[in-house]
Amino acid sequence: METLALSLGVALPWVLGFAALASIGWPRAEPAGTALALRIGFGYLVGAVLITMWMRGLSMLGIAFGWMSIGIPLIAVAAGLLFYALRSQRLSLVDTRRALVSAVSPTLPSTQRIVWIALLAWLALRFGLLAAEVAWRPLYPWDAWIQWATKARVWYELGRIVPFVRGDEWLAGAGGAYFDASPNYPATVPLLQVWTCVALGRWDDSAMNWPWLAMLVSLTVAVYGVLRGEGVAPLIALLGAYFIASLPLLDVHVALAGYADLPMAAVYTLAALATYRWCLRRDAADGVVALFLALACPLIKNPGWIWALTLVPGVVIALMPRRGVRVVVIGFGLTALIALLLARTEPVVQGYHLHLEFAAGWAQLIKAYFLMGNWNLLFYGVIVVFALGARRLLERPLVALAAIATAGLGFLFFVFAFTQAGYWLADLTTANRATLHLAPLLVTLAVLTWHRLALRTGSLGEGSAAARTV
């Protein structure tokens, strides 16, 4: 019974998001397989954000959290949206079934078919192992239980959101307010944990972390869908998705769930990819999804608003096809100049002391990226592919996504070089986790760049033909 409740708890955001996307007809004009992958992939995160927004609304209205206030109404909403999508022919059950069958048994040349099935089996094994860790391990990593699950526990037990305040306010007697290590952190991640416990019917600090596995699966499927949408052959798209699912640090954040870095990475990546789709297609539905996910970024972590801002260069390039690149380059230059000027005055922004620190343990960063086991071969691959495909990155269709990734890398550089986070490079507490937010996007862009390079040399002629059959 508990397994069923838990399954429903994980499935509800997924179905809700899927139904919401299908009801707005997103994505438009894609083959059934691609559309299904995109809806499943984006669906979970869209639904997860929606469910936490609903919970915020309930709390504002003074309605206690429970199946009756969260589960039943949102099941009804999801059912209604699905019904509407079917009625309006934005969703086809026949196409969905066909796409699922072809995912398991694709029409590919025999060697590719074997690799396809082997990769799916390998991924299934990975997700299974991570599921075992999620299911059995009590809440483990430090920040998870001093700043995230603290809120989840209180809100679950009280059935509503109550404020968390700074230590001095608490000591001064803030009536009814609580305290933890980071009282100003956003509510989305703890609310997702609360919902899982509500679905389960009791507090359980292992079971509440199932959403982390769902996020990794959804991110993997979403990237597959995006790559397919850009004409990447099925096997290459699956490999691209596998690269993301197999990034060791990403897997660790599922196995030792409870930090907000994986949710941040997933929401930001999907926001960037939806923005990229909008830049290429100018489809309103893509724009709605992109805007929704971009606005969700600050709801996950406080730096989320900066991650959301890194999407702007892509939009500028889309809106100004002729001068966009020049404007963005000037914008990057001005931003760097402002950062340098700010660093001289050593201001404090959001608790971070801005100060240029060029000796901020860069050797440790290189060790983390290239020598340790955090990222497999990600940064070697990214550097080579971006170097070889530099020209492709400055042309349509990749330029918008490249501008977003550059802004993201710029933000990371800023954090490491201009704030006290630079000192944290020395003991590697922050470098990898900050990089985690951008890593899935870098993988996707690298695969797309490689795809463009391969298209140029004509290597993918046969693969593309196979692609059209799946």
Add this chain to the structure above:
Amino acid sequence: MVAWCLLATSIALCVIGYLALTVQGAWFTGARTLYVTPRDLTVTRGSAQLREDGLVLLAPDATGTTLVSLTTSLRSSDYPVIAWETRGVPDYVEAALLWQSDYQPGRVFNRRLEVEAGRIQPFSLERDPNWGGRITGLALGIKGAYAEPIVVRGAAAKTMSAREIIGERIAEWFRFEPWNGASINTIIGGADVQDLPMAFTFAVIVAIAALMYSVLARWRPQWVGTSGAIVVGIMFVIAWLALDGRWQWNLARQVALTAEQYAGKSWHERHAAAEDHAVFAFIEKVRAKLPPAPARVFMVADEHYYRDRGAYHLYPHNVFFDPWSNTMPPASAVRPGDFVVVYQRKGVQYDAAAKRLRWEGGPPVAAELIFAESGGALFRIL
């Protein structure tokens, strides 16, 4: 096929190149590495204690010297490298390798050893003129005082043959890396210290294979075809899969351990089975004495971990704790009806007769002892 052939060639080149740089003495030898356990070691100067994690050096003698020795009988020509496995060696002490041989039995030779990140580095004696004949005794000498104990986990006399070097590198790559407090921030990918990290090695192998491909594609395109992106891509994927195979294997081993410790248990039982079960059990007893949530509770402990973890287990009570430093709340912030949980913290005094609780930096407050056990107590402010 082209990708496989190029990768195989590149692997062969890399292995040969690496061995050419690292093998000392004979490439192939019948001798095997000799490992010495802490039990085989004798402390002739200074004080030490044999524990599960190794021989723990507690303090040097009056002259500031610590000497750990062992009797050996090894042929110097077979063993060009001696490696002490140590932890916690401070940078400011001087470490030296000492030895005696049957070549010049009356003399003790010594060479200074390098210390890096708390570990004594392996030392090569291949070109040392005094490393000759049969070695009859080895010793590790440490000159200088040290505040924290030094752990000697053993020593090894290494052949540095091709087989041993390859075996060591592979063993480093596949050393099990269980979860620890730092795992959420960084994954090492095998042994804590690696002479040749696996990711770097595979990147070099792919780079050389790609270079070979580009040369062949330029001069012998009929051999390798022109699908450069595909061939190099396949090589990259193979290398990625190899690294991922190691990671999946490590994960599977971790899951087996996790299952052994936690599978089939309830949420409550899992915490009771965790490494920090003592603090959980204590807080459970405290919770049983507290009124229904939310009571205002102050959690204090000397250890950062216990303070924060104890607070976590106290929610949904309205807990206050210092997440960053070991401080006590100001006495002025404590009100009648509040609770104070003290866990392994020095400096908190309770006068049972006067019912007064006192800690540094403030006047005593009226309080009642609700519950106490070794190392921990719960007080209610009156």
